Amino acid sequence: MNDANVHMQLIWLRSDLRLLDNTALSAAAARGPTVAVFLLSPQQWREHDDAPCKVDFWLRNLEVLSRALGQLNIPLLIRNAPHWDDAPAVLLELCRQLQVDTVHLNEEYGIHETRRDAAVARTLKAEGIEVRRYLDQLLFKPGSVLTKTGTYFQVFSQFRKVCYERLHHSLPGLVRTPAPQAPLNIASDAIATQVEGFEVPPQSLRDLWPAGEEEARRRLDSFTDVQIDYYQSERDFPAKPGTSQLSAYLAAGVISPRQCLHAALQCNQGEFESGKIGAVTWINELLWREFYKHILVGYPRVSRHRAFRPETEALAWRNAPEELAAWQQGRTGLPIIDAAMRQLLETGWMHNRLRMVVAMFLTKNLLIDWREGERFFMRHLIDGDLAANNGGWQWSSSTGTDSAPYFRIFNPLSQSVKFDADGLFIKHWLPQLSGLDKKAVHDPAHLGGLFGVADYPAPIVDLNTSRARALAAFKNLPPRQTAGSHHE
Numbered sequence: 191m192n193d194a195n196v197h198m199q200l201i202w203l204r205s206d207l208r209l210l211d212n213t214a215l216s217a218a219a220a221r222g223p224t225v226a227v228f229l230l231s232p233q234q235w236r237e238h239d240d241a242p243c244k245v246d247f248w249l250r251n252l253e254v255l256s257r258a259l260g261q262l263n264i265p266l267l268i269r270n271a272p273h274w275d276d277a278p279a280v281l282l283e284l285c286r287q288l289q290v291d292t293v294h295l296n297e298e299y300g301i302h303e304t305r306r307d308a309a310v311a312r313t314l315k316a317e318g319i320e321v322r323r324y325l326d327q328l329l330f331k332p333g334s335v336l337t338k339t340g341t342y343f344q345v346f347s348q349f350r351k352v353c354y355e356r357l358h359h360s361l362p363g364l365v366r367t368p369a370p371q372a373p374l375n376i377a378s379d380a381i382a383t384q385v386e387g388f389e390v391p392p393q394s395l396r397d398l399w400p401a402g403e404e405e406a407r408r409r410l411d412s413f414t415d416v417q418i419d420y421y422q423s424e425r426d427f428p429a430k431p432g433t434s435q436l437s438a439y440l441a442a443g444v445i446s447p448r449q450c451l452h453a454a455l456q457c458n459q460g461e462f463e464s465g466k467i468g469a470v471t472w473i474n475e476l477l478w479r480e481f482y483k484h485i486l487v488g489y490p491r492v493s494r495h496r497a498f499r500p501e502t503e504a505l506a507w508r509n510a511p512e513e514l515a516a517w518q519q520g521r522t523g524l525p526i527i528d529a530a531m532r533q534l535l536e537t538g539w540m541h542n543r544l545r546m547v548v549a550m551f552l553t554k555n556l557l558i559d560w561r562e563g564e565r566f567f568m569r570h571l572i573d574g575d576l577a578a579n580n581g582g583w584q585w586s587s588s589t590g591t592d593s594a595p596y597f598r599i600f601n602p603l604s605q606s607v608k609f610d611a612d613g614l615f616i617k618h619w620l621p622q623l624s625g626l627d628k629k630a631v632h633d634p635a636h637l638g639g640l641f642g643v644a645d646y647p648a649p650i651v652d653l654n655t656s657r658a659r660a661l662a663a664f665k666n667l668p669p670r671q672t673a674g675s676h677h678e
């Protein structure tokens with residue numbers, strides 16, 4: 191297909207569905223004529239509980255990316271590798287067919303991802319094909335931000351301090367966008383509009399998350415132009431558009447953390463730990479994203495859905511399928527919880543404050559295993575990300591690193607009054623409560639008797655007794671064990 195002197199390059203796209211600031215793509219194109227490939231792996235995706243709306247988002251972004259790559263004469267091929275175990279053979283065949291010299295990929299960090307990439311590298315190397323990996327999804331390579339004794343940080347503020355030092359020293363730069371290459375005479379594959387087993391989400395959900403780098407950039411620019419200044423004061427109020435809503439784009443790699451960091455620095459005169467409080471706080475969140483991915487590598491048991499704090503594995507979680515179903519379907523009788531769960535089901539996204547509130551409610555008031563919540567979130571989130579989701583769930587359930595102390599249990603009613611004072615968020619998602627005043631809307635059960643809302647359930651749990659039950663369960667745990675890292 192190509193002459194013997196041409197060194198054909200293959201970029202294997204995964205969670206880096208963009209043209210701009212894509213390290214592996216840029217490196218591939220700099221070395222020679224480049225072809226891109228994406229693997230469809232529905233069996234693996236099902237094992238990972240990837241949400242149908244997330245798979246749909248990948249496909250829609252691939253469609254846009256294929257057109258953008260086409261303008262550079264880089265064909266995008268689609269291959270089926272139902273399980274990641276199939277990836278080595280599928281890629282080997284493609285490399286042989288195209289006489290590929292080097293495969294380029296941006297690193298991914300879960301256990302399965304790491305194993306897959308090692309197997310692919312072994313198989314290709316045996317055939318004389320080189321695999322080059324790049325740091326792209328993160329600002330710092332996992333294993334490069336360590337304590338003085340060489341272990342992974344378990345406390346976010348200490349991790350962040352070292353990140354700040356590193357950023358002062360050298361800021362990760364953006365990589366070059368590839369120039370158009372000579373046409374290759376290889377046609378791009380059509381992008382499927384659906385993958386079997388993952389239903390297409392309603393158009394109303396799709397419309398909330400338009401595909402493509404331009405949309406991601408538009409969000410980033412409009413956020414950093416204005417909203418970032420109010421981020422610190424507005425980010426906790428779910429009725430306000432106070433956050434960037436970039437998580438789906440970051441998770442699929444439609445935008446890079448470097449692009450986000452640079453945009454935030456630009457509106458704060460290059461400062462990340464001083465200057466505008468909004469920008470500093472937002473960069474702090476980008477570092478939480480970073481932290482949880484480092485934790486995933488440093489403490490691989492969290493990648494296997496094991497508790498970061500081993501002693502919490504002994505917790506007497508309740509088996510309460512009906513209460514779990516009520517939580518999942520947004521009919522617990524606690525408006526802020528139910529409104530949040532409706533937001534998740536209808537939009538594929540939930541506000542961060544509410545993710546914490548519903549996660550605490552499930553794991554503390556209902557005393558249901560955090561893994562149930564983690565899985566349900568993953569099955570519905572368009573931004574579902576193993577590290578951030580696991581980190582968030584283990585934070586909320588007090589089983590994780592640097593997590594909420596078990597005795598500091600959020601009261602959903604106080605959270606509701608504090609962060610949705612006028613009940614606007616609740617009324618949007620639970621219109622049957624729209625007639626209630628701003629006091630009653632948080633707790634319609636309190637109206638009692640005749641004044642109750644006809645089609646709204648009574649709370650499934652008493653907040654005081656369930657809080658006491660959770661405290662007792664956590665108190666009974668054996669003493670804290672020190673968390674081991676790599677060697678487990």
Ligand SMILES: Cc1cc2nc3c(=O)[nH]c(=O)nc-3n(C[C@H](O)[C@H](O)[C@H](O)COP(=O)(O)OP(=O)(O)OC[C@H]3O[C@@H](n4cnc5c(N)ncnc54)[C@H](O)[C@@H]3O)c2cc1C
Pocket residue numbers: 425433434435436437438440441475476478479480482540541542543545546549567571573574575576578579580581582583586
């Ligand atoms: C129980 C629970 C589960 C979560 N699951 C996920 C998940 O699957 N995927 C996901 O991306 N985030 C998850 N988060 C973190 C956070 O809720 C979302 O990143 C955030 O709500 C996304 O909205 P945004 O893009 O407007 O965020 P912004 O407030 O604008 O933040 C910018 C970016 O920083 C990152 N970020 C922000 N907060 C966090 C955080 N606490 N941890 C890690 N990264 C963060 C995200 O990439 C986000 O897009 C979870 C949090 C909790 C408490």
